Amino acid sequence: MNAVQWYLQRITGGLLIVLLAAHFWVEHFLTEPLRRGELTYQALLPRIANPWWQAVDIAFLLVALYHGLNGVRNILLDYDRISRRAARAATTVLILAGFLWAWWGIEAFRNLR
Amino acid sequence: MAAWRLQRLTGLLLLVYLFLHVRTVHQLSQGPAAFNEAMAFFRHPVFKLLEIGLLGVVILHALNGVRITLIDLGIGHRRQARLFWILSVGAGGLLFLAGAIPMFLFSVLKL
């Protein structure tokens, strides 16, 4: 299990590079108004209302949350002044925070339609 | 040692950014008027400078992450310190400038 987590941190890291590049390209270079820096509701809506793009964005968010919150967990594990019980509690909090955060992100898209 | 510290610092900064970003996207759901008003705030030059900073943070974290993964695969141990400076800082610096200079010229100086 620990080996899998170590491995996943690297895999999600690599995935994030790819997803970020795609996200950046789509947000700032895909259409003409975006290339001009016109980040208006009207310019973004066509792409953002598209469920396929929403899926990509949500996937990006979930991968980023795993990578980031697992990173925070690793930082906590490096401090022995945090007892094992406290570390276990912190892991639970981080997992909960992850789910809430992901839900919060997905909500942003749902409220659009 | 510096590489490790930097990786943690940039990681935490990016998490903070992620929070702010999701919050911003939420404002989309408030309708076009509220969204466009929020976006106007982001056009301020100070904010654009922060965006350039964000670019630097992302590049550092990503390239150093690549370096760490290479090391975990057993590649580059003897040159690991140099790898940090060449890859993360050097190549990263170049990428950063490639992004930051146009951003600075167009968005901050409004050329």
Add this chain to the structure above:
Amino acid sequence: MNPYLFRILRSPSRTDIFQVSLEERMTVLDALFSIRQERDPTLAFRCSCRVGMCGTCAMSVNGTARLACRTRVVTLKSKTVTVAPLPNLPVIRDLVVSLDPFFEQWKRVLPALHPREPAAKDLARIPADSPYARQTPRKRDCITCGACFSACGVRGTNRGYLGPAAINKAFLRLLDPRDGAATQRLDVLNDEYSGLWRCHTQFNCTEVCPKGIDLTDTITRLKRAMLAPGRWLAR
């Protein structure tokens, strides 16, 4: 003879400064002996073999953990030499530290050979193309000096961390075809609070090892192998 200024950090509140004349090939240990014999007989430090074999004289020299007997002053490229006890270990007096924390972790990995066949009468044969013969030649020279252990940045905040030397020892035993205690060692290594996963490839250990052991390499090899530990357990 060249003059050197030795700053000895004997305690957090006491730094003694000695001017010492040294010949070009002399070491930090030579300087310490000179100070002790001619200036201050109360200066406490540990040493034994004087030739880099025993690991007893490890201490911090100009900020880096090194063997005093193997550090020629001329290689320090400075006329001022700051000597301090190894960091992150309890100080007994002056430059003498307790290696108890080091050996506590060392013992956790069952450093002795636990033979799979204790009653075997024949000599064990280790073929030249076996993993042990191929992967361990440059890993066996550990003299338990404690330099890597004290230099490790992770140990700075996590006193329970195994440390590079213990992990390296576990690696040697795991690959050893005569050994039968793989399961217990893997459990210790796999502990997420104190095991090898706490290593963050800072490379401090590899940089200071006086025997040139690539400790980070050992640890990353082990991490990769932990994805499929069966091969050790199946032996």
